[in-house]
Amino acid sequence: MKVLVPVKRVIDYNVKVRVKSDQSGVDLANVKMSMNPFDEISVEEAVRLKEKGAVEEIVVVSIGPQQAQETLRTALAMGADRGILIKTDDAVEPLAVAKILEKVIGEESPELVILGKQAIDDDSNQTGQMLAALLDWPQGTFASEVVLEDGKINVTREIDGGLQTLSLQTPAIVTTDLRLNEPRYASLPNIMKAKKKPIDEKAPGDYGVDTAARLSVVKVTEPPVREAGEKVEDVAELVTKLKAKGAI
Amino acid sequence: MAVLVIADHDNATLTDATHKTVTAAKAFGGDIDVLVAGKGAGDVAAAAAKIDGVRKVLHAEGDAYEKQLAEAMEALIVPLMDGYDALFSPATTMGKNVTPRIAAKLDVMQISDITGIEGTDTFERPIYAGNAIMTVKSSDPKKVVTVRGTAFDAAGETGSASVETIDAPAGPFKSAFVEEKIVQSDRPELTSAKTIVSGGRALGSKEEFDRLMIPLADKLGAGIGASRAAVDAGYAPNDYQVGQTGKIVAPELYIAIGISGAIQHLAGMKDSKIIVAINKDEEAPIFQVADYGLVADLFSAVPELTEAV
Ligand SMILES: Cc1cc2nc3c(=O)[nH]c(=O)nc-3n(C[C@H](O)[C@H](O)[C@H](O)COP(=O)(O)OP(=O)(O)OC[C@H]3O[C@@H](n4cnc5c(N)ncnc54)[C@H](O)[C@@H]3O)c2cc1C
Ligand SMILES: Cc1cc2nc3c(=O)[nH]c(=O)nc-3n(C[C@H](O)[C@H](O)[C@H](O)COP(=O)(O)OP(=O)(O)OC[C@H]3O[C@@H](n4cnc5c(N)ncnc54)[C@H](O)[C@@H]3O)c2cc1C
Numbered sequence: 001m002k003v004l005v006p007v008k009r010v011i012d013y014n015v016k017v018r019v020k021s022d023q024s025g026v027d028l029a030n031v032k033m034s035m036n037p038f039d040e041i042s043v044e045e046a047v048r049l050k051e052k053g054a055v056e057e058i059v060v061v062s063i064g065p066q067q068a069q070e071t072l073r074t075a076l077a078m079g080a081d082r083g084i085l086i087k088t089d090d091a092v093e094p095l096a097v098a099k100i101l102e103k104v105i106g107e108e109s110p111e112l113v114i115l116g117k118q119a120i121d122d123d124s125n126q127t128g129q130m131l132a133a134l135l136d137w138p139q140g141t142f143a144s145e146v147v148l149e150d151g152k153i154n155v156t157r158e159i160d161g162g163l164q165t166l167s168l169q170t171p172a173i174v175t176t177d178l179r180l181n182e183p184r185y186a187s188l189p190n191i192m193k194a195k196k197k198p199i200d201e202k203a204p205g206d207y208g209v210d211t212a213a214r215l216s217v218v219k220v221t222e223p224p225v226r227e228a229g230e231k232v233e234d235v236a237e238l239v240t241k242l243k244a245k246g247a248i
Numbered sequence: 249m250a251v252l253v254i255a256d257h258d259n260a261t262l263t264d265a266t267h268k269t270v271t272a273a274k275a276f277g278g279d280i281d282v283l284v285a286g287k288g289a290g291d292v293a294a295a296a297a298k299i300d301g302v303r304k305v306l307h308a309e310g311d312a313y314e315k316q317l318a319e320a321m322e323a324l325i326v327p328l329m330d331g332y333d334a335l336f337s338p339a340t341t342m343g344k345n346v347t348p349r350i351a352a353k354l355d356v357m358q359i360s361d362i363t364g365i366e367g368t369d370t371f372e373r374p375i376y377a378g379n380a381i382m383t384v385k386s387s388d389p390k391k392v393v394t395v396r397g398t399a400f401d402a403a404g405e406t407g408s409a410s411v412e413t414i415d416a417p418a419g420p421f422k423s424a425f426v427e428e429k430i431v432q433s434d435r436p437e438l439t440s441a442k443t444i445v446s447g448g449r450a451l452g453s454k455e456e457f458d459r460l461m462i463p464l465a466d467k468l469g470a471g472i473g474a475s476r477a478a479v480d481a482g483y484a485p486n487d488y489q490v491g492q493t494g495k496i497v498a499p500e501l502y503i504a505i506g507i508s509g510a511i512q513h514l515a516g517m518k519d520s521k522i523i524v525a526i527n528k529d530e531e532a533p534i535f536q537v538a539d540y541g542l543v544a545d546l547f548s549a550v551p552e553l554t555e556a557v
Contacts, residue, residue: 011376017376017380026375093357095355117493123376123492126360129346129352130349130351133350134352136422138319140423141345142344142345144486157341159487160341160342160495161430162428163429164429166317168423172422172423177493178476179486214386215357216384217382217383220381221380223380226518231530231543232541234542234544235552235553238542239553242522247501248501248557
């Protein structure tokens with residue numbers, strides 16, 4: 001089967017973001033950007049399925065600025081076969097991302113699409129589910145295990161309270177959770193090889209999707225800061241203090 | 249104006265997250281109806297009818313609703329939305345799974361995990377693991393919102409709304425439930441626990457995690473949480489994870505034991521009322537948010553604490 005993996009370029013998870021003083025957003029100038037960690041997990045899962053012989057081709061797609069090409073190259077170096085960059089400098093909301101992906105899927109006809117459960121910048125946790133609805137496909141979100149079996153996809157999901165397994169008809173949408181796998185680092189030879197793999201360049205307009213934002217940002221502010229409290233000497237002092245506060 | 253709230257439940261009990269979502273819906277304004285979709289969920293519908301401020305409970309029954317499968321929930325809720333201006337759902341794994349499908353079908357951009365409401369089109373939500381708070385204004389005619397439980401108090405239970413049974417699409421749907429492994433526990437559920445003791449990588453093994461954390465939690469009547477590192481290493485089950493990509497909690501007391509305080513972890517607990525950190529490294533970032541910090545080896549400090557409380 002063919003698998004499509006959408007990957008997003010986001011601020012690196014180690015970076016502590018700073019809110020701009022004019023409250024228009026967070027400062028992204030000169031900060032390290034990386035592939036959304038959940039998307040690395042998605043790419044890894046697709047590559048493992050390919051290594052097992054269950055998948056023939058992995059296509060990665062990113063919607064974002066020119067630099068999102070680097071994110072696609074990372075995915076190609078991990079083992080994806082081909083990339084599609086849908087270039088835009090605008091912030092594209094999950095609904096519009098899902099609409100563009102719907103069109104890409106119309107052209108590519110994958111049987112499985114693996115997305116991250118959330119992007120760590122906007123933390124929306126929407127795109128995969130929206131895409132599933134637009135396509136009328138079943139979804140297995142927050143996956144910690146994916147098993148292909150007799151034309152069905154069994155997905156074990158991390159839910160409140162434990163784990164749940166669903167059986168999905170194909171084609172289907174899967175979104176990845178942290179414990180699905182541990183993504184590999186691309187080896188140097190694979191990074192070199194990835195440079196020769198094809199990346200198609202498109203624009204949202206090519207798909208006829210209106211990316212105008214439905215949400216406008218009124219302001220972006222710092223969360224209230226929590227002051228560090230005091231150090232206690234020992235357990236006895238801790239217990240006394242907590243009792244005084246009525247906490248225990 | 250009218251708001252539909254999706255109830256979060258397991259067919260036997262209604263979660264507290266639902267009551268909190270009703271509080272958020274009240275801040276939005278208008279009549280509030282609660283949808284209980286389940287199988288054999290009559291008790292849940294009765295419980296929902298008691299939530300203060302609820303006009304009416306819609307009760308839908310069917311096999312596909314036992315586990316609230318997303319495809320079935322979409323088929324049920326999308327037509328109902330003709331009669332509502334907004335859909336509010338708790339940001340539990342149920343809500344996160346279901347609501348974006350409905351938003352997409354309504355051609356609405358969902359607003360995830362709100363922590364504040366400023367009128368009928370403007371909402372506050374944390375972004376970047378809570379390191380920034382974004383206020384957004386929606387231009388969509390209907391609003392689809394998920395609500396972060398820690399930001400709203402639970403509505404009371406002195407109401408007496410009517411319960412109306414509604415038909416639910418029976419499918420077939422393209423997904424099927426296979427099995428569930430739910431951790432059985434008498435402990436308070438993390439998102440509503442008053443006290444949480446949370447363990448990190450430093451516990452070193454599942455045996456040590458259980459040996460040290462369970463007696464302390466038992467003594468305090470506390471829920472047990474964990475860092476991602478502890479869950480990944482198999483010391484604790486996945487639904488113990490507190491953080492950006494786990495559960496968001498805000499108990500009266502949060503005791504972090506052998507947890508360094510990575511931003512992804514802080515994102516899930518920094519709104520706790522009192523934070524205690526026990527860590528042997530006095531430079532650990534967790535101390536920057538802790539009200540009371542104890543620099544100590546947890547293997548001696550935790551048994552001592554268990555003894556003393
Ligand atoms: C007015 C406004 C201004 C904004 N400004 C900025 C800004 O300056 N910088 C910024 O980084 N964000 C900005 N955003 C947020 C950005 O638009 C969101 O990241 C976007 O809405 C998608 O949300 P998400 O990635 O959290 O979705 P999620 O639903 O959390 O993403 C889940 C998954 O969907 C897939 N996916 C999502 N987006 C893409 C994509 N573009 N390409 C390929 N796959 C994708 C990935 O597989 C990802 O793991 C802004 C949003 C708004 C509304
Ligand atoms: C996409 C993404 C999402 C993530 N989501 C989450 C999330 O939701 N929740 C989460 O928690 N993390 C999350 N993380 C992981 C996070 O970045 C950290 O790696 C993790 O929180 C570290 O866990 P820890 O504090 O237990 O381990 P460590 O960082 O290894 O800290 C262990 C601490 O124990 C102390 N210690 C060691 N021995 C002792 C002893 N004997 N006595 C006392 N103290 C001792 C050490 O000083 C240290 O501070 C995420 C990461 C990514 C990339």
